Amino acid sequence: MNKPLEAVIFDLDGVITDTAEYHYLAWKALADQLGIPFSRQFNEELKGISRMDSLEKILTHGGKQARFSSEEKDQLAAKKNEHYLNLINRITPADLLPGIWKFVADINAAGVKLGIASASKNAMTVLEALGIREQFDIIVDARTICHGKPDPEIFITAAKLLEAEPSACIGIEDATAGVEAIKAAGMFAIAIGPKEQFEKADLVYNDTSELSFTEVAKRYRLKE
Ligand code: BG6
Ligand code: MG
Numbered sequence: 054m055n056k057p058l059e060a061v062i063f064d065l066d067g068v069i070t071d072t073a074e075y076h077y078l079a080w081k082a083l084a085d086q087l088g089i090p091f092s093r094q095f096n097e098e099l100k101g102i103s104r105m106d107s108l109e110k111i112l113t114h115g116g117k118q119a120r121f122s123s124e125e126k127d128q129l130a131a132k133k134n135e136h137y138l139n140l141i142n143r144i145t146p147a148d149l150l151p152g153i154w155k156f157v158a159d160i161n162a163a164g165v166k167l168g169i170a171s172a173s174k175n176a177m178t179v180l181e182a183l184g185i186r187e188q189f190d191i192i193v194d195a196r197t198i199c200h201g202k203p204d205p206e207i208f209i210t211a212a213k214l215l216e217a218e219p220s221a222c223i224g225i226e227d228a229t230a231g232v233e234a235i236k237a238a239g240m241f242a243i244a245i246g247p248k249e250q251f252e253k254a255d256l257v258y259n260d261t262s263e264l265s266f267t268e269v270a271k272r273y274r275l276k277e
Contacts, residue, residue, distance in 0.1 A: 055241070055276055059217035061160050062208055062235075063189075064101065065171035067227035068245055068261065070148045070183055072173075073100060075140040080111060083133045089115030097250070101228030103172050103201040104130050134175075141175065144182040151262035157188050159266035166190050168211040170224070170234075172201055191215055203233035208240060223273055226254075241273050 067073030077096045084091035089111060099107045108130050112118040121129065160167055169176060169192040176194040180186040191214040193207055200206045212219045224235030227245045232254050235242040243258065244251035251257045256272050258264060 055274055056218065056221040058165055058223065058270060058273055059221040060166040060168060060212065060215045061223045061225065062168040062170050062211045062215075062240070064224075064226045064228065064231050065169055065176050065179060066173055067100060068150070068225055069153050069169075069185065070144065070150055070179065072141060072144075072179055073227060075137055076100075079133050079137040079140060080107065082136055083129060084111055084115070087112075087115060087117065087129075089117065097229070101172055101202040101226065101230040101234070103195055104134065104174065106201060108133070137175070138178075141179060141182065144179060146184040149183055149185065151260065152264050153261050154185070156261070156264045156266055157185065161188060163266065163270070166215045166217060168215050169193065170207040170211045171195070172207070201230075202228065203230040203237065205234050205238035208234055208238035212238070212240070223269065241276060243269065 063069060066076060077093070080096065080099060081091045095114060099110060102110065108126060109118065112121065157167065167189045169180065169189050171194045174195045176192060180192065191211060193211045193214065198206045198210055208224050209219060212222050219239040222240045223243060224238065224240045225243045225245065226232050226235060229250060232242050232244050232251055236253050242254045243256045244254035245258055245261055248257045255276060256269065
């Protein structure tokens, strides 16, 4: 049986709110301008990945990585971010994904700590717009870490700040790179999305409306 659960650490984009869709739209617009094919399937590879790493992947995908100087790449990334900021401008608490508010409230009520581990530099803006920032004890975003997901650094840092043992934490992600980061951190991993995409996860739900803290805590407890 596992140690008593100490903390639950959430990814933000695509788990708490559907900003994954806004990232997709903003990257797609940039890729279209650059004449680079951009499918939803390819977009899966960008989920959880930092802004600059995503841009590099897109340029490589289009065979154009050597065409731009680093200043030009900064400008392309800034352009994507400007578009993304325009899209998230309209976020309100109504944009919390189904079941998230109750799931977070139930974790709080059980005396289990709550953290955010987001690769986004816009994490704070999004959490404030959703009105859910205060529910989390700590927030670790791309500004605080050196290595992005699938490196475990962001989840390990979150656990440290929460004064929790990684093996007594649950991480929740919608990205393959994110689930890899959670497992590399030695945590119990919950994935949101199609089962076949997340072989490494301990528990997979199709969408957030299926999250129940009673069920999750039970599955965590029973994990070998
Ligand atoms: C992650 C998203 O949370 O943050 C990625 O899954 C995104 O799609 C990354 O590229 C970086 O976000 P931002 O807001 O710093 O450009
Ligand atoms: Mg995500």
